[in-house]
Amino acid sequence: MSWDSQHDRAFWISPEERIAFYLNRQELFEIDLAQYEEVKSKTHWNRKEMRLVAYQDYEYTFTHWYCKHIVHLPRIRNIRTLPFYKSYKDLHSLMNFFQAFDQAGKSHANTKYPLFYGEAGDTGGIPCIRKSRKSDDNTSVIFNFRSLRLTSxxxxxxxxxxxxxxxxxxxxxxxxxxxxxxxxxxxxxxxxxxxxxxxxxxxxxxxxxxxxxxxxxxxxxxxxxxxxxxxxxxxxxxxxxxxxxxxxxxxxxxxxxxxxxxxxxxxxxxxxxxxxxxxxxxxxxxxxxxxxxxxxxxxxxxxxxxxxxDQNHDLPIQKMLLDEYAKRLTYNHN
CATH class of the missing domain: 3.40.50.2000 (Glycogen Phosphorylase B;)
Known part of the structure; x- marks a missing residue:
């Protein structure tokens, strides 16, 4: 849906300011993989909902096809246990993640992004990409996950x-x-x-x-x-x-x-x-x-x-965010 002719843009925030906000105004993202695995293993939900995900690893898989063509369907989107899958949070989040690459370009398709599918869970200071963060959270990065529930x-x-x-x-x-x-x-x-x-x-x-x-x-x-x-x-x-x-x-x-x-x-x-x-x-x-x-x-x-x-405006910002995150991301393998 395009809103350009219908609404005054006086309330719109610049793409640069939005990216800075989503990235928590951080210039670098350094992730120690040992620390990441330790945080992931701490709770049942972290084990389920913390994932290192690269678009390239999913591009030609059934999961990608399913997210692109099935998850958003009206009779499917609100089912808590989706056909062929036990969980729905990850697929709803992956759908948004894949969409940014599918529709706005495939740069950084091989970057492994630390995605968190959960809501209020503690990711131990790891700069995970998630759908929401507390006001005093200075590390987490926000992405447009779970749009079927929140935006549709x-x-x-x-x-x-x-x-x-x-x-x-x-x-x-x-x-x-x-x-x-x-x-x-x-x-x-x-x-x-x-x-x-x-x-x-x-x-x-x-x-x-x-x-x-x-x-x-x-x-x-x-x-x-x-x-x-x-x-x-x-x-x-x-x-x-x-x-x-x-x-x-x-x-x-x-x-x-x-x-x-x-x-x-x-x-x-x-x-x-x-x-x-x-x-x-x-x-x-x-x-x-x-x-x-x-x-x-x-x-x-x-x-x-x-x-x-306005998807013509918003989707490129989603991809810009992922690109900027990838440029600032380093993994410590020690």
């Missing part, structure tokens, strides 16, 4: 959205019990006051009393305001909310991903909750009294997200 819903949101004036002047949130206690605290506090609740409590069944019926993206977009809460890492609904005519309400982002959450500004791209989640009523009172300003915040979010949704 933006197209759905755009197709089913309604104009601002037709939306309910109210707030909604649905989500799982994943992550730290933030979501639990939020739902316990606001369950009886707003349309807020857990759609799934599989991980924490003792919270069944805080469940409410599942709602689709289309149904959530009937509301002007949608809560966005981080879970295991980034909030999975943030990208499609920003792509819509609704306004995200959220705390200052702690996790960073491909959309550079650190560059989002309260009052410009979203309405800010206190870290203790105590001020939702105040935020909504302000929002009701400042309807035009909120509509502009929704528009700003769409302009900001457009740079990540």
């Amino acid at each position: 819903p933006c197209s759905e949101a755009a197709s089913v959205d309604i104009p601002w004036k037709k939306k309910k002047n109210d707030v909604i949130w649905r989500g799982a019990t994943t992550g730290q206690e933030q979501r639990v605290v939020f739902v316990e506090k606001y369950f009886g006051k707003y349309d807020v609740g857990f759609a799934s409590t599989k991980q924490k069944p003792h919270l069944n009393h805080l469940k409410k019926g599942k709602v689709t993206i289309k149904e959530q977009l009937r509301y002007k305001f949608i809560i966005s809460l981080e879970g295991n890492d980034v909030a999975s609904n943030l990208r499609w909310i920003l792509s819509s005519n609704s306004v995200p309400i959220m705390t200052k982002p702690y996790w960073q991903s491909w959309i550079m959450e650190a560059r989002l500004e309260p009052g410009v791209h979203y309405l800010q909750l206190n870290d203790d989640l105590s001020n939702l009523e105040e935020v909504l009172d302000w929002a009701v009294a400042n309807d035009d300003a909120c509509r502009e915040i929704a528009e700003n979010g769409k302009k900001y997200m457009s740079q990540f949704l």
